[in-house]
Amino acid sequence: AQSVAQPEDQVNVAEGNPLTVKCTYSVSGNPYLFWYVQYPNRGLQFLLKYITGDNLVKGSYGFEAEFNKSQTSFHLKKPSALVSDSALYFCAVRVTGNTPLVFGKGTRLSVIA
Amino acid sequence: DTGVSQDPRHKITKRGQNVTFRCDPISEHNRLYWYRQTLGQGPEFLTYFQNEAQLEKSRLLSDRFSAERPKGSFSTLEIQRTEQGDSAMYLCATGTGRADTQYFGPGTRLTVL
Numbered sequence A: 001a002q003s004v005a006q007p008e009d010q011v012n013v014a015e016g017n018p019l020t021v022k023c024t025y026s027v028s029g030n031p032y033l034f035w036y037v038q039y040p041n042r043g044l045q046f047l048l049k050y051i052t053g054d055n056l057v058k059g060s061y062g063f064e065a066e067f068n069k070s071q072t073s074f075h076l077k078k079p080s081a082l083v084s085d086s087a088l089y090f091c092a093v094r095v096t097g098n099t100p101l102v103f104g105k106g107t108r109l110s111v112i113a
Numbered sequence B: 001d002t003g004v005s006q007d008p009r010h011k012i013t014k015r016g017q018n019v020t021f022r023c024d025p026i027s028e029h030n031r032l033y034w035y036r037q038t039l040g041q042g043p044e045f046l047t048y049f050q051n052e053a054q055l056e057k058s059r060l061l062s063d064r065f066s067a068e069r070p071k072g073s074f075s076t077l078e079i080q081r082t083e084q085g086d087s088a089m090y091l092c093a094t095g096t097g098r099a100d101t102q103y104f105g106p107g108t109r110l111t112v113l
Helices: none
Strands: A003-005 A010-014 A019-021 A024-026 A032-038 A044-050 A056-058 A064-068 A073-078 A087-094 A107-112 B005-007 B010-013 B019-024 B031-037 B044-050 B053-057 B065-068 B075-079 B088-095 B108-112
Touching: A003 A087, A010 A019, A019 A107, A024 A073, A032 A064, A032 A073, A044 A056, A044 A064, A073 A087, B005 B088, B010 B019, B019 B088, B019 B108, B031 B075, B044 B065, B075 B088
Parallel strands: A010 A107, B010 B108
Antiparallel strands: A003 A024, A019 A073, A032 A044, A032 A087, A056 A064, A064 A073, A087 A107, B005 B019, B019 B075, B031 B044, B031 B088, B044 B053, B065 B075, B088 B108
């Protein structure tokens, strides 16, 4: 069975500092990995995905993520955090193109001015 | 705005009543997914359609839940005899193509009193 772990419930970072939100996964087969962001009382917004190819994926709003097969990780990163990045971030995985996503529990990012 | 719309955005009902939610997908998307999200958790898969065919249902989808996508366009999710445990955010997502990115609607927040 597929699963995703986001080991940190909360990440705090000062504005302008780099941020990392961690994600590890467990699947049978090759994973398709996704990051979504959720603002209060809103649906999920797609940030980026890894399907195949370059392990470093660039996405929306300056975010990027690195696929590491040996560590089964897909951590989300941004070089310089903004207060407006404060939100709930979800990592998700699937193993084929038309299956449902399996989500982690989410990590709340708080960027402090 | 992802182009996926859901109606209503909020629904308050009394235990035992029936409720129906609607999702209108991005027009060219042939896959449509329903998820449920409770407080502090990531979205959990309920069911999905490819065109009008319902291809998979989660064990979370009890026999009080039914979903349809009659013409392969909009979809409805009905909950009969609602229970307090049904209180959650119900999210619709749509996608198309291989390794499709799922785009989420704003969700319907259900409160069962």
